[in-house]
Amino acid sequence: MSHVLVVGAGIVGLAVAARLAARGDEVTVIDKEDGLARHQTGRNSGVIHSGLYYPPGSLKATMAAAGARSMAEYARAKGVAVDICGKLVVATDEAELPGLQKLADRAVANGVPARRVTPAEAREHEPHVRAIAALRVETTGTVDYAGICRALADDVEAAGGRILLGEEIVAARTVPGSPGAPGRVEVRTTRADREADALVVCGGLHADRIARACGLDPEARIVPFRGEYFELTPEAGDLVRGLIYPVPDPRFPFLGVHLTRGVEGHVHAGPNAVLALAREGYTWTDVSPRDLADSLAWPGLWRLAARNLVPGAAEVGRSLSKQAFARSLARLVPGITAADLVPAPAGVRAQALRRDGGLVDDFLVQTTDRQVHVLNAPSPAATASLEIAAHIVERLDATLPA
Template sequence: MFDYCIIGGGIVGLATAMRLLEDRPGSSLILIEKEDALGRHQTAHNSGVIHAGIYYPPGSLKGELCRRGAEATKTFCVENGIRFETCGKLLVATSDVEMQRMDMLYERSRQNTIEVHRIGEDELREREPNISGRGALFVPSTGIVSYAEICQAMGRRIGALDGDIRLSTRVTGIRESVDAVDIAAKNESWRARKLVACAGLQSDRLAILAGLSIEHRIVPFRGEYFRLPATRNDIVRHLVYPIPDPALPFLGVHLTRMIDGGVTVGPNAVIGFAREGYPHLSFNLADIVDYALFPGFWKTVFANRKSAMVELRNSLWKRGYLEECRKYCPSLTLSDLLPCEAGIRAQAVRSDGALIHDFLFAGTDRMLHVCNAPSPAATSAIPIAEMIVARMRKP
């Protein structure tokens, strides 16, 4: 019997396994991942940004975890020889309305004790000659990294602490008894005293498989990116984001420098037709039926119908996507938008149609299911793991 079983080899599951073994030396632990490598889904398909936490309400859990996570991520990279770069981020205002939102965001960031500088049009042009705007907020602590490399380093650390990682193993059954949890796969099974499920895009299915009663479902939101040609890798020196619209659920299209030297544009946010289908036109009938039969899906579509139609139009019409970018980077052309693999966000939606933007857990005496770990979960993975470990009663 294992002391702990972790289901899910993304960055949150790996950080949790690592923290458990560090916190409770001598414990036995198995981590089960259905893919043939670690961090294959949301972790490997995000923008690679180490966020500062500027967007979140003062005193919020997301804000606190993000600030702590940014520092912990950079420390982990230094300790493990992983390259990262603190290039800073500019949030660019292009209209009077956005200037007002920028001022409110500036005050929020000050309350969150995040270093941020308000800059005018001239300084913006000096910092970023290819970017146009009325003004901007500069967040110097924002960085970039490869979260896939972080996952590999966490996997090595788990192995060094005698943790057992099983890849290419899909969990088919979870049954809790008084003194253990039984976990089944196709050709083998295990027992553990405690189970933590960090299953991301499959988190609701794992919770239901374990017999939990949940009122939400995961709806996949597809984030489509383009990559700029190598000749335009110097188009920006920082990360460049629009000022977010508080009426919209996502941040909007931005220019992101990548740790490999490239630059991406995106993402948008459209309903995905497959939870794990990254190529264009991916389609999974079972995934579609899952959310189509969930009343909360139709309620959230109706509540966000205007923005959903704009996002869908821009997904189908490349020129519309380009115009979103040209609001603050007017030199971009259609030929600059080269194909790039999409990401898929596991968005938890309640039965009343509300998008869940905070952390959501479900559990029993011996199980804890991470039902929603919203962005910036990659940045915040290490303190999220500390929070998970603190929630678990010692055996």
């Protein structure tokens, strides 16, 4: 049995902690916030992704498909709200047809049950949708990720683990073992100096900074991309039954604004993707000079911006104009107008970006002696969190002496 300190009470950290606690390790979780799931995990679309979009063989593809199953099973076992309602990806003009076919091919390669449907069949699922062709995916659904985190935290505590909130990691270092003295990790936090046999960091928006403070040299930086949402008014909510997505723009790394009926019954519209001016920048007025300077000093951001000028400008336009946001949604469901949209809380994606401007596409985990750092866990990491946890525990074991 080892004592493992886990940083981060988002879904990835809690899933790791629950897995370690279940096999008998002594686990302490710390999080700087005073509640669970305060950042990405508590501010996302609540979708259980099917594994449709990701390159075959990638961690995202394999872990999303397996994660869709394990997450739904875990939710049902714990009594957390979940609804595997399926989704439609709709092409609204001829230019999107090759992209839709590419997704259909990817579904086959990734073993995701999806089929091309006619516009009439699409309207049987979603009577108000506009489509010239569509893809129906049955294994997509929605879940209450905050509820999943509470269940994972209960599992940790039931197995004897501790969850300490309001405690921020400042730095850590591995002290190698010597004859008669096993190695350990010394961790400095805002509350205490702690020691553990091993450290796992699932720090989301701060993952790269924490890694550097623990002696690693990550190859990528976290750049924060805010995703803004509206909610449909209750009257307009009837325009959407389940999940309606556009064919993603291949020039742009995110999925495009979509419509999602959450497990609580509200229809969410979004998210867009704009550069956030702080790592926890949930509105345009949240500005952190340090975070902004860090983003702007990273050459990768300028290279990414140069390559994405047109879609990037369109995203900012959509952020500043509710009419523009509504027009994007009306491409999918023509009945939606700006008057149907009520602002809803935003989320910020922790996206790792390389120096050359390439987005780190897959999940990224880096290890050093007795330490594991999750350096990129963007969507669909909530879906895949139970699978990511299994992977992290394997990687952790590989850093410990036999």
